[in-house]
Amino acid sequence: MAYIPESHKKYNLLSNCDGKNTEVIICDEESDLFHGIWELLPDDEKFMPYADNVDDVADCFFSPYSYSEYYTLLDNLINKYGDINGETRNLGDMITEFKDFIEKANIKENWSICRYIGESTDDDTIFINGRYYYWACTKEPLRFYGIIDEDGFTVSVGDKRYDYRKPAYPIDGKLWEIVEDPTGIAERLLW
Numbered sequence: 109m110a111y112i113p114e115s116h117k118k119y120n121l122l123s124n125c126d127g128k129n130t131e132v133i134i135c136d137e138e139s140d141l142f143h144g145i146w147e148l149l150p151d152d153e154k155f156m157p158y159a160d161n162v163d164d165v166a167d168c169f170f171s172p173y174s175y176s177e178y179y180t181l182l183d184n185l186i187n188k189y190g191d192i193n194g195e196t197r198n199l200g201d202m203i204t205e206f207k208d209f210i211e212k213a214n215i216k217e218n219w220s221i222c223r224y225i226g227e228s229t230d231d232d233t234i235f236i237n238g239r240y241y242y243w244a245c246t247k248e249p250l251r252f253y254g255i256i257d258e259d260g261f262t263v264s265v266g267d268k269r270y271d272y273r274k275p276a277y278p279i280d281g282k283l284w285e286i287v288e289d290p291t292g293i294a295e296r297l298l299w
Contacts, residue, residue, distance in 0.1 A: 111175060113217050119240035119287070121221070122256070133157040133171040133178060134213040134244050134253050141206055148199045149189075154181065157210075175214060182207040209246075218247045220294040222255075226283035235283075245293045252293050 110122045110131045122132060135157050136142055149155055157171040157178050171178060182203060190200030220243035224235040234257060235241070244253040281298040289295055 111216065116216065116221065116288075119221055121240055121242055131171045131174055131178075132242075132244075132256055133173070133175070133210065135210065136213070136253075141202060141209070145199065145202050145206060148202070149185070153185065155185065179207065179211070182210070212248070213244070213246045213253065215247070216242065218290055219244050220286065220291065221288040222294050223285040223287055224283060225285050226280075240287065243294050243297075245291055247291050250291055250293060252297060 112121055145155060157173055173181065186200050186203050186207070189197060189203065191197055221240055222243055223240050224237060226235065226237065228237045229235050242256040244256055245251060246253070279297050284294070284298055286294045286298065
């Protein structure tokens, strides 16, 4: 079951995670850091936070790991590839930097919560009138990563084709009501 901060439970966020051993983990797969680790890490090492084999495409957006389990996986990789005979290795530094990003990006208390007030949609980016959605972001540096619907992200995190000025989903002040916006990212994007 996904971690939901106590103060957010009243919004029924990530309801598809209820009763499942899944979590939403922001992972910037388009970053140079991610690709650098991917290239250096042996093929048999698990590094992605998502399931390897999924029956339902929606499941690929949810991680089978809890945050603590995924951090442990990364810590094990850091210990294994971090240093040899006291000498720090580049791969270990990269995984350490990546873990730091993951920890900062997945603080749900920093994410905005907005309620969709437009007409319910039925295309690839399904939004239901009256439902609440996380707007995932990092606080420092302030960066928006996407709106999380019930099946995961509606746009790939870090997708270089993504242009917030021409989003793949509706970011319009007439369609969203800001409920909680601790970083101010929703206000900036909507107005």
